[in-house]
Amino acid sequence: MNISxxxxxxxxxxxGKTYNTVNYAVSIVENRPLEDVVAEGYSxxxxxxxxxxxxxxxxxxxxxxxxxxxxxxEGIRPEVTEDGSLIYVPTPGAFYNFxxxxxxxxxxxxxxxxxxxxxxxxxxxxxxxxxxxTIHVPEGTKEGDVLVSMVSKNTADRVGLVKSVTDGDVxxxxxxxxxxxxxxxxxxxxxxxxxxIAPTKKYVYGLxxxxxxxxxxxxVFIIDEINRGNISRIxxxxxxxxxxxxxxGQPECLEVYLAQMKVMFSVPDNVFVLGTMNTADRSLTAxxxxxxxxxxxxxxxxxxxxxxxxxxxxxxxxxxxxxxxxRIEILYDREHMMGHAYFISVxxxxxxxxxxxxxxIPLMQEYFFDDYEKICWVLGRASDPRKCxxxxxxxxxxxxxxxxxxxxxxxxxxxxxxxxxETYIQIYKGADI
Numbered sequence: 480m481n482i483s484x485x486x487x488x489x490x491x492x493x494x495g496k497t498y499n500t501v502n503y504a505v506s507i508v509e510n511r512p513l514e515d516v517v518a519e520g521y522s523x524x525x526x527x528x529x530x531x532x533x534x535x536x537x538x539x540x541x542x543x544x545x546x547x548x549x550x551x552x553e554g555i556r557p558e559v560t561e562d563g564s565l566i567y568v569p570t571p572g573a574f575y576n577f578x579x580x581x582x583x584x585x586x587x588x589x590x591x592x593x594x595x596x597x598x599x600x601x602x603x604x605x606x607x608x609x610x611x612x613t614i615h616v617p618e619g620t621k622e623g624d625v626l627v628s629m630v631s632k633n634t635a636d637r638v639g640l641v642k643s644v645t646d647g648d649v650x651x652x653x654x655x656x657x658x659x660x661x662x663x664x665x666x667x668x669x670x671x672x673x674x675x676i677a678p679t680k681k682y683v684y685g686l687x688x689x690x691x692x693x694x695x696x697x698x699v700f701i702i703d704e705i706n707r708g709n710i711s712r713i714x715x716x717x718x719x720x721x722x723x724x725x726x727x728g729q730p731e732c733l734e735v736y737l738a739q740m741k742v743m744f745s746v747p748d749n750v751f752v753l754g755t756m757n758t759a760d761r762s763l764t765a766x767x768x769x770x771x772x773x774x775x776x777x778x779x780x781x782x783x784x785x786x787x788x789x790x791x792x793x794x795x796x797x798x799x800x801x802x803x804x805x806r807i808e809i810l811y812d813r814e815h816m817m818g819h820a821y822f823i824s825v826x827x828x829x830x831x832x833x834x835x836x837x838x839x840i841p842l843m844q845e846y847f848f849d850d851y852e853k854i855c856w857v858l859g860r861a862s863d864p865r866k867c868x869x870x871x872x873x874x875x876x877x878x879x880x881x882x883x884x885x886x887x888x889x890x891x892x893x894x895x896x897x898x899x900x901e902t903y904i905q906i907y908k909g910a911d912i
Contacts, residue, residue, distance in 0.1 A: 482507065483775040484723045484748070487705065489756040490779035492842075493818020496755040497703055499779065501528045504537050504699040507751050509587075531699075534585045538577050539701045542708030548572070548715045553739045569739040574700060574717070581698040581747045584680070590694030591684055592654045594640050598696075599623065600679045600727040600747050606635075606663065608671040616641075616649050617672045625683050626651055627663060629671060634660040638686055654687060661689040678728030678748030696749045705754035710770050718769050720746045758814035759846075785819045792828045792900040795907070802907035803839075806857045806864070807846070815846050832897035840869060840890060851888035861910035868902045 486503065488496040505527045506513040516524055531537045548554065549572065556570040571579070586596045602623045607614055616626065626639040636659060639651035663686070665677050675682070680696040688695075711718070716735045719725060725733040726748040734745040754774065781804050786797040804816040821838055825831050840854070847853040855867035873887040896902055 485752045485774040487754040487774040487776050488779050491759050491816045492757055493820035494779045494781055496779050500701050507697050507699050508536050510695050535580045537699045541703040542705050546708045546713055551713045553737050577700050581750045584696040587694040594652050598680045602679045604675040605672050633663050635663050657689050676730045680749055699751045699753055702754040706756045721773050781816050781818045791831055794900050794903045796822050798907040802910045810853055860905040861908050868896055
C-alpha cells in the first residue's frame, strides 16, 4: 500500500471517525487495501483489531487538555522507596514505549520466515554479490544486519541474516525470496558490496514477499480527538521526527537526545499515526500548523446513504438527515453538520423521539447559541420552516409588545409530539434536497 505514515480523519460529529479507525488500523497492519477490509465486514475487522492490540501492533489514546510531553514521550515521576525516601525516576511515555516495541513487532504467523521475525530498523542492509563461499561483506557488518544477494545489477534471489562476525568470518542464515529474481530498489550508484539506506523491516519484508500483500510489521498509534490537546506541549520535538523522510532508516533520518531517558530516539518507519479531529468543536483553536503540514487529511462527512432504505413509521431517515444538514450548511457551515451516527441505532419511533430530545435538539441549541428562531428553520416544516412542532412560542405579553421585544421560545414537553410520525415527515416532505 502507498499510504502516508501520518493520517488524520476529520469531520463533523457523528460521521464515524473513531468507528472507522478500526478499519484503517487493520488495513495498515495487514498491508491491504481499505476497501478489502471494509468488504469483509466490521465484526471481523473489530476482532482483528482486538487481536493486534493485544500483540502490541495497535495502541489507542485520547488527547485532552491536561495531557503533556511527560505522558506522551518522557518525564520524571516521583516514587517512594521501601525506606520511605522520595526519588524521581525517568519514565517513558505512551508513544515512546510504542515506538520501542514497534522496533521488534510481533509478526503474524506465517507472514515471514522465522529467521527474519526479529528484525530491527537499527540493522543495516547491504547488497552483496557472489556465492556463499566467496561472498564479501563491507567492513563494519555486524550481527543482525541483512545481506541481499544480488544475481545481477538490480535483481536479487535471497536475503540473509548475519548471525555472527568473528575475525572476519561471517555466518549468514539465508532465505530464498518468493520469486527467483526480485527487483531491488534504492540501490546506491556504487559497486557491490554497498549499503542500502532504507527502513530495514519494511524493505526486507517487501523483498521476501515480493508481489504479495503480507505483513510488513506496520504498527498503528491512534490518537482520538487530536485537536483537544496542546499539540506543541505534547509533541515537542516529535513534530519534526514524525515526518516520513525523517523516520528511522530513511536517508534523512533524524535522531534526538531524550534528556530524561538519556537515549537517542527516532520514530520507526513502520509506525503509522492515525488521528481523528472533530471540526465542530468551537472551544478549540485550529490544529497546530506545524503538525497540520505533516499529516494527510481525510475528510469524513455525513452520509445519508448509510441510512438509505431505513424507515421508521414511514419516516425516511435518510431524507430527514439530508434535509437537516442542508439547512445547517446554509445557516451555519458544512463543518457543523450532523453525522449519520446519530440515527444509526434508531430502530423504533420511541428511539427517534429520544434521539431528538436528548441529542438532536441539544446539539442545535449548542450550535446556534440558543437562537430558537434558527433552530426552527433547521427543524421546521419544509412548507414553512418558521413552523416547528418541537418548539412553541409563548404568547406575547404587554411588556414585549410595549418595547417591541423578541418572542420567547420553549422546547415542547408533550411527548406525543415527538411520537407523531407526521412531525418528522413534514421536515422533509416537499423539500428541495
